[in-house]
Amino acid sequence: MTSADNLRAFKRDGRIVVVGASLAGLRAAEALRDEGFTGSLTMIGDELGEPYDRPPLSKQVLTGWVSAGDTTLPRRRDINAEWLLGVPASGLDLATNHVRLADGREIPFDRVLISTGVRARPWFVESEAALDGVFVVRTREHAEGLQRALAAGPSRVLVIGAGFTGSEIASICRERDIPVTVAELAPAPLVGALGAMIGDVAADMQRAHGVDLRCGVKVTRLEGDAQGRFRRAHFDDGSTIDADVAVVALGGIRNTEWLRDSGLAAGVWGIACDTGCRALDLNGLITDDIFVAGDVARCPNPIYEYRLISLEHWANAVEQAQVAAHNMVSGQADRWPHLSIPVFWSIQFGVNIKSVGVPTFADEVVVSQGSVSDRRFVAAYGYRGRVTAAVSFNNAKWLDHYRKLIETAAPFPPPCPTPDQPVDMKPVPVDFPGPTLLAQGATVVVTGHDPGERRVTAAQYHR
Amino acid sequence: MTTTEMPGTLRRILDYSSRADPYPLYAELRETPVARQEDGSYVVSTYRELTQLLHDPHLSSDVRNLARPMPSAEGGGTPAFINVDPPEHDRLRRMAMRHFGPPHTPGMVAGMQGDLTAIVSGLIDDFAGKEQIDIVDDFAYPFPVTVICHLLGVPREDEPRFRLWVNDIINSIDYDPKIDPKEKLENGVRARQDLREYIGGLLEQRHGRPGDDLLSRLANDDGPDGRMTDAEIVATANLLLIAGHETTVNLITNGMLTLLRHPEVLQRLRDEPGLVVPLVEELLRYEPPVHIIPWRAAYSDIAVGDTVIPKGSQIMLMLASGSRDPNRFHDPDRFDPDRRDNQHLGFGSGIHLCFGGPLARLETQIALTELVRRLDRPSLVTDPPPYRRSPVLRGPIHLNVEQGAG
CATH class of the missing domain: 3.50.50.60 (FAD/NAD(P)-binding domain)
Known part of the structure; x- marks a missing residue:
């Protein structure tokens, strides 16, 4: 055959x-x-x-x-x-x-x-993760449980982690008029995905909507009462906060x-x-x-x-x-190659955030259209003089243009002005938190000497 | 890039003699996707280049960004959001959309289904006893006009007055100083003035009187962007009145014409009413009501295809040609209601995507469904039918149909 x-x-x-x-x-x-x-x-x-x-x-x-x-x-x-x-x-x-x-x-x-x-990455202490009122959000059942907890009118919600999921949940708490504290290890929300410039905008947005945002802090312990209900969280700076609901949003x-x-x-x-x-x-x-x-x-x-x-x-x-x-x-x-340019979106605090490309693959970022203070703008990301990503706040209709710029390795910063010009068009360093935040242990080791016998084997997973 | 010879393809497209079938000329035009004209303007006719430009933030809708200002029928009035760039465009459109669609008024268009069906049924009831029906005068014109009047809060009985103004305005849209008599432009300027005064008069009565129509809502709105100025409300209402008049008329008429030319599809629509949804999309691709965006301006140099269009250039976008581009649509000259991945340019694309698109869709879906259901063996009296003058908003001026034939 x-x-x-x-x-x-x-x-x-x-x-x-x-x-x-x-x-x-x-x-x-x-x-x-x-x-x-x-x-x-x-x-x-x-x-x-x-x-x-x-x-x-x-x-x-x-x-x-x-x-x-x-x-x-x-x-x-x-x-x-x-x-x-x-x-x-x-x-x-x-x-x-x-x-x-x-x-x-x-x-x-x-x-x-x-x-x-x-x-969902669970809370790292199993007994604390099991407390009544501690949630992650990945499945239908998770979301249903958290929705019920929010509907019950908690005195305060603690969101651990200010990535996209954590920020969206904080936004919903404010929409439902529930007091919310957000704890984030990095210097600002969304900073790991989008860098310091957008992180600052996201932080302003959260605070303007009444979020108690605490950056650069680590939650060390979730404390329950005698009935096994979550009551209080402890931070690494020694402070505490009382809340009825904790949402663990530490990624996947x-x-x-x-x-x-x-x-x-x-x-x-x-x-x-x-x-x-x-x-x-x-x-x-x-x-x-x-x-x-x-x-x-x-x-x-x-x-x-x-x-x-x-x-x-x-x-x-x-x-x-x-x-x-x-x-x-x-x-x-x-056969086809999978060559599409990544796209994602989020909605939080009344703003549609959309991204095209890989923002972490960048050394500089510039606001290329619109106004940051009005929270409607496009920021272009560049790596060594070419456009590699763009992020929009309430300006998603332009992202097709930026996708094209990424696909054609167009020069960064984009040279030609557009209507709705930003006041400041100077690129700034993109400033991501260092890789130490993300480091993982080795996963494999190589054995053998001759080309014909060299092989990789899985290493023990490090915790 | 080439400079086309005069009289070039574009000139022949604009000429009235090609109105019944401009499509072979569009194919000729697409041989040069971005064609520089002798006067320094550019004509873009291929799908990829059109969509690229429609999403390019360097493409301006503000006439002041043209290096050689165009004679305009605006006559110095406040422009509507269709002729404004961000951020003003976004603000005005957002304020208008608050009363028309999601997220603030999500159920608006869907909620009109019952009223629309009733209007359509009434118009078709009136066909009774007529030997010949003019789909335009007896149906496709009165239907959307009744709808837009109701929506805006413009008295339906004033229609004979503003119909003349709207005609003069439409005629002036594609004014070309090289070939058109000056009256064409002057009539347009005067008509816009008259229409502005008329709408302004209606608006004055709405201040402080909250109501459900759009004029009342805009006059009394206190949304997050505040309230439009009276001049902005008038410009917005004018735009919606004109657009609500002219485009849907053509879409419904083109639809009936296309169905009568494709009797097997007409029969299928009778048997499977659900077909109307993809069918109207295919219609927007195959016989769209808006063929051309007559001008946009290059705010900076724009690279598109192999061409750099210099700053200040006038750019004409041949949307209907793009929707027939064989590099995007398989067998593009075939009317195929089962077509998949039908991202036509019938409503444009990008930030100026047709504001009234959802309403036009629903109107046309209901209109064609009911016409097909209730007409008895309809057939065309003349094919091709006589067309309106405009190459921009293209459609038959009359579409005579007989019933009960063979």
Whole structure:
């Protein structure tokens, strides 16, 4: 049989397993059927219930406007799949091509898509995390629980971590007229993603809306009462605050532990893959039948010096799923590279924040349109004289223009003035908190001496 | 980039003789995506270049940014937000949108469904006993005019007065000093003056009298941006009145014409009313009511395609050509209501995206659904029908239809 015959046979009656049944998994499954795949399709997901949309969970669901149950993702077509829900995958055997489930079942596949995403990073002390009134927000159940707690009218909410999720939750507290304290280790909100200039704007915005914002502090302990209810938080400067609700918004943990013994290049940063969404193995060699998409994927982006980048963005999950699905049922010559420019959005304190590109890949930033004090502007990010990202506050309609500037490596700062010129158009250093804040332990070690025997093995995870 | 010969493709497009079918000329135009004209202006006709420009912050809608100021029918009045740049544009549009759509008034357009259906039904009831129907005069004109009058709070019975003004204004939009008689512009200037005075008179009565119509709401609004000045309210209301008049008329008429030319699609629409939603989108691509944005200005040098358009240049955007660009739409000259990924330029794109788009969509969906449902074996009396003069807002001036034929 030629490889074209093989491909035809695979498309007709091959077996595809999708591990991770959320946005990326569902969209990939739909795209597989769109591409003419008629074989068996199995969807594995650790959550019960239909795939749902997560962005509203920290926004409209928490205001009470939309119920958590009404966030089910629309189905773009019938996918005729077998759904294995409520049990997580616990292993991947590449020698026999099986996915192992936590209940012991083994699911065979010809090709597999890994889209297991991210889970919320829990509070680091288990007993404190278990206190009544301590929340994370990642799933429907989380959002529903927090919504109920907010509706009960708490005397104060403490949000730990002022990234996007934490800032959105703080915004909703103020919208619901609930006193809120935000504690952030960095010097300002959003600073890890967008840098110091935008961080200062975000800090002003929070304070102007009555948030008790405390930056440069660390929450050291969550204290409960005799009934196991959260009552008080302790900070590293010795101060305390009384509150009924604590929301832990410290980012996510990529769901890769189940792949530890799989031989794939999976770790805390995600699963490395090529732009065709094929996973790399531990040695950095490309695999043929293992594909990755969504938050858990770590994919090189040629625009950003081919660095491996993992993105927890809605649009990235959708686009990567499309490419992965196409490539799963296409011959080598017909494969697509996933080359889209990252985009994400947030809504907080009445402002639509939208970003295009990779703002952390920058050394300078300049306000290129609008007015910072009016909270409607575009800031362009540059790296060594070219545009690499842009962030808008209530000015999202211009971002297509900036995407084009990024794609064409246009000069930074943008040279030509536009209407609605900012008062100050001088670039400033982008100023991200140092990498020490983000450092992780080693994940692999190399063994062997001759080129033919050198191999990578997984190291023990450091805590 | 080339300089086109006169009389070039553009001249022939603007000429009335090509009104019934400008599309072959658009194809000719697209051979040069960004074409410099002899007078130094630029014509852009391909989808990618058009969308790029429509999202380019260096593209200005303010006539003062043209190096060679254009004779304008504005006549020195306060411009409406369609001819203003940010931040003023954003402020004015936001203040108007507060009363028309989300987030402040989210249910507005959807809530009009019942009223719109009732108006449409009434107009179709009046067809009874007529041998021939003029889809324009008997239906596509009175329907959106009734709607926009109601929405703005303009008395419907004044329509004969402002119809003349609107006609003169529309005629002056594409005024070209090289070929048009000067009266065309002067009539436009006078008509704008008259319309401003008329709306200003209505506005005076609304101050201090809160009501549901847009004029009353704008006159008494106290939103986060404060209140528009009277001149701003008049300019906004004029814009909405004109746009509400002229564009939807063409869209509905073009729609009926297209359906009568594609009887198999007409039959499908009868059988599957849900088809009307993608069908109207395809119509906005295939026979849009607005063909051309006659001018924009380069605020700075703008790089587009292989061309740098110098600061101050006048730029003409051929939207209808972009929506037929084969590099963006597969088989673009085919009317295909099942078309996927149909991001047409029928409502423009970017910050000036059609303000009334959601209403125009709903009006046209209801109008075509009801016409198709209730007309008995309709057929065209003349094809092509006679067209209005304007190459910018393009549509038939009459569309005569017979019922019960063969």
